[in-house]
Amino acid sequence: MxxxxxxxxxxxxxxxxxxxxxxxxxxxxxxxxxKRVNSALDNPVNYFTSSGLSNRARDLSSLLDSIGQGVKVIEAADKAIKALTKLVESAQASARQALQSTSTTPKVTGANTTPLTGATVLSSAGAGAFAVGDTITVNGTTILTFAAGDDVNDVINNINTNTTLNPSGGPLKVQASLNAQGQIMIEALDGAALTVSGSAAAKVSTLFGGATLTAATNTNTTRKDAAAQFDALRTQIDQLAADSSYNGINLLDGGSLKVQFNEVNTASVTISGVKFNATGLSIAASTNNWQSDKDINDALGNLTTAITKLRNQASTFGSNLSVVQTRQDFTNNLIDTLETGSDLLVLxxxxxxxxxxxxxxxxxxxxxxxxxxxxxxxxxxxxxx
The missing domain is CATH 1.20.58 (Methane Monooxygenase Hydroxylase; Chain G, domain 1)
Known part of the structure; x- marks a missing residue:
């Protein structure tokens, strides 16, 4: 056709x-x-520029989720520190309450009117005129066999370091010291009976000022109960620190957190965790049922150190949180800018x-x-x- x-x-x-x-x-x-530009055929420059801006905005949007989770991890650790601080303060209250109850630990304290010094030689008349071979015994354990030149410091040090009286690795149970009046004082920190003797009783009596050289067992139940309460709080500190995780990350149990801030991983922050159980905070268990002032004061010293650690770490986490939140806000604003710029090219x-x-x-x-x-x-x- x-x-x-x-x-x-x-x-x-x-x-x-x-x-x-x-x-x-x-x-x-x-x-x-x-959109006025729906494909590269409409306007190649605007289309590909807009696509690049949109792609980056989407990449940053996916990072916002992980940044937000990072904020929550730090917030969880910060809340746990506040709770731990309250527990430590409660433990401090228990220790101070125990101190209000007068110590009744067995003591042997010299009554000599002529003060001794650490350098006082035991062979001198004022210290008992010990002769070579004379012995001093505490609770049945010989702590010194006199040799020429031995002095008061030797007596004190030998008591404090004797592994029978004070087993290695354990708390000090028998403590010797020289008080402000120049008198030797021996204290049974665990409340057990105390006996001081020697091969020459008169010389030992002179060295210790003629005071009674025996002290019966005496347990202060108020202090014992306070020590038990303290140990219970210490257990709660361990449990709280272990329960402070968020999404599997626990900054108070040795965990760490890395927060990525851009899509190419060239900007990030790594937050190192700490071990804030009782051991990590240097809070030792009560010793000798807190029968002596020394043990309670040692515990209070540990608690003060723990409070300082908690406050310093709270400040560190606060600084980290500020950085992450600032980057979170910046990323949100940048996404808005990228999306607006992309829209201007194609809408x-x-x-x-x-x-x-x-x-x-x-x-x-x-x-x-x-x-x-x-x-x-x-x-x-x-x-x-």
Whole structure:
């Protein structure tokens, strides 16, 4: 079949209709998506620039979740430190309450009126005029066999370091010292009976000022109960520290946290955890049922150290939290900027695009009318027949 020849007017009208239809479809797509650039064909530069900005915004958005979880890990540790501080303060209260009860530990204290010094030689008359071979015994254990030159310091040191009286690795049970009056004092820190004797009783009596050289067992139940309460609080400290984890990370049980701040991992912060159980805080268990002031004061010293550690670590975590929250806010703002910049490159002006579509619809109608007029000129030929 031979090709059908159309007049110039009809072809021009059809071309106008086709062009207008294509333009209508593009405008309809812009209105439907809200974007004036929907593919690289529309505007390659804007399209790829916008895609890059959007991709980075999405990458940063995924990081925000991990940053937010990092904030929660630090907050959990901070709350745990506050709770631990309250427990340590309760332990301090128990120790101070125990101190209010007068110590009743067995003691042998010299009554000599001529003060001794650590350098006083035992062979001197004021110290008992010990002879070579004379012995001094505490609770049945010989702590010194006199040799020329031995002095008061030797007696004190030998008592404090004797592994029978004070077993290695355990708390000090028998303590000797020289008080402000220059008198030797021996104290049974655990409340057990105390006896001081020697091969020459008169010499031992002179050395210890003629005081009574025996002291019966004596347990202060108030202090014992306070020590038990202290140990119970110490157990609670261990349990609380172990329960301070968030999402499997416990900054108070030796864990650590790394928070990544950008999509290429070139900016991050690593938060090192601590071991804040009773041992990590240097809070030792009560010794000798707190029968002596020494043991209670030692415990109070440990508790003061623990409070200082907790406060310092709280400050460190607070600084870390500030950094992470600042980066979290910055990332949120940066995402908004990236998304806004991306939208500026591709979003359509809905009013303008709608007006263009209305114009195209009008042109479509005009083109259809023009096609109708063009065909009418050909139809006039039929009148000749």
């Amino acid at each position: 031979a090709d059908i020849t159309l007049s110039v007017g009809v072809r021009q009208s059809l071309a106008a209709i086709k062009s207008t239809t294509t333009a209508q479809q593009q405008q309809q797509l812009k209105l439907a998506t809200g 359509a002006n809905q009013d303008e695009e709608a007006a263009k579509l209305v114009t195209l619809n009008t042109r479509q109608q005009l083109a259809s009318t023009a096609l109708s007029l063009a065909t009418q000129s050909e139809q006039s030929v039929l009148r000749l027949f």
